[in-house]
Amino acid sequence: VGRDPREEAPTLAWGIDLGGTDCKVGIVDSSGRVRAQTGFPTPREPAAAVAAIERACRRLAAEAGVRIDRAGMGAPGPLDLDRGVVIQAPNLGWRGVPLRDMVAAALGCPVVLDNDANAAAYGEAWVGAGRDATVLLLATLGTGVGGGVVAGGRVFHGARGLAVELGHQVIVPEGRLCSCGKRGCLEAYFSGHALDEQALETIGTRDGRPTHKELFERYAAGDPLVAPWMEQALDILARGVAAAGVLFDPDRIVFTGGLTRSWDVFGAGLVDAIVRRMGPAGPQAQGIVLTELGGDAGIIGTAGLALLDGGSRPRESS
């Protein structure tokens, strides 16, 4: 007697990683392998973004000759996970966009929506740099600084889905103004945005646009204009990550995001500072590592959330 094939676990899912600048879409199998992927600049209008996502998903599936019945999606937050709504995405200018249901309607299948950092953390915990960890803490060092925790195979969402806002710990009371309105957040010191601001104040521009890459190069060369505040910024980053280590007691801390391209300049010192401030909780130095999935963590993690049961609360829609 044959089994009804519909009762078997699905083995493929779309993974959709919607960023403030670019959107990536992939087909991921249940072993975490990316079968196919594509990308495009994120359209500014929600309806246009959803249409572009639908076209990309359908094209990938047609080219692969497969039928897919579920999707995972990551988006910049804050999100309302229960309702599947982007509360606010400053880089896109979105407010109150019911993204999960829009994409589910377009694709005709259930969609799991999560915060982009949580999705990437889930990917790394599933098949990346944290696949053998019990508790993984991901730190994303990009334009902003995000965080995600996966414990025992589940994303830690907090009460309202706002966990883990690594970059918005106040490290310097009454310090620099942060984009969130508070003063002295980690993100106001060490992030792509903060480093660009510091570069303008300190070394001016080159070809009209300073880059954090040049800053890290100057820091590596011992430039006295750059070293003091870079050391301060790195110390603030270390303190924020160490606090998360003391509180969550992860056995793996994974760094990802554009700024990690300069990891060889600041990584070793950062790891030392984190370990010193954590004490017995958290991992030792060998447990603090770079991403293994890189830019694919988002599509792998979101697909994983759709294929496995990685959520801690109802977040599906069809």
Next chain:
Amino acid sequence: VGRDPREEAPTLAWGIDLGGTDCKVGIVDSSGRVRAQTGFPTPREPAAAVAAIERACRRLAAEAGVRIDRAGMGAPGPLDLDRGVVIQAPNLGWRGVPLRDMVAAALGCPVVLDNDANAAAYGEAWVGAGRDATVLLLATLGTGVGGGVVAGGRVFHGARGLAVELGHQVIVPEGRLCSCGKRGCLEAYFSGHALDEQALETIGTRDGRPTHKELFERYAAGDPLVAPWMEQALDILARGVAAAGVLFDPDRIVFTGGLTRSWDVFGAGLVDAIVRRMGPAGPQAQGIVLTELGGDAGIIGTAGLALLDGGSRPRESS
């Protein structure tokens, strides 16, 4: 046809709250009500402590005329939760004590062992000040400062059972030496121990022993000798709790411990400072409250862990 009564859920458990000074033992039912309780000074020797616990448990059960087949137990940490061992309990001078199995052998029943702050957090989440919360953060302000998180009905243990060390976040880099060996921990500024040290340095002793109660009274009266460092210590406490709020996104923060007897002096200012530093994550002011279970949180929480499935990893022994 009758059901085998052994298949029914147990309705009573012993709750054992082993502290560095006193030990409390109670019988708690499955609605979280304390049916009977007793207490005694904690014997310094592990074997003597276990014998005293056994006597207290058996006497309570005999007086109540009930048979009890499971126990929960809280102990100061750090603990090895998988093996049920007290790795180190400085106040008791214990090291490597296999407490869970010793108590299980004495009582002849399975014992669940957890960190004392986690157990109290579980009690508050079950039937106390966090019973309607999705994610509860408990802060214990006693001789030291501890923390516990209960999310979705389960204690958050971290990878090695060291979560949530609220008091050992480094808030002041290169600051005061903490008992843990690091510098600048929250606990080195705002804790019974730190306040006693500060009192000795600042106002000397009264009858040979300054108390934090007198310090809070002087602070309330505007004593210029006390106000500046008390304000600094409260600010450091607020920053540490706010960081935990940003990271765990709790919808309830509960304060307990001996120092909260002076809550009317410092509570309102503390809550304001926490809310200001948390921003959108975490609860607003009305979600930051005092314990409802007080000194009973430990026996209720440990019994709850034995009666319900509140753990996130195997921690039983029989």
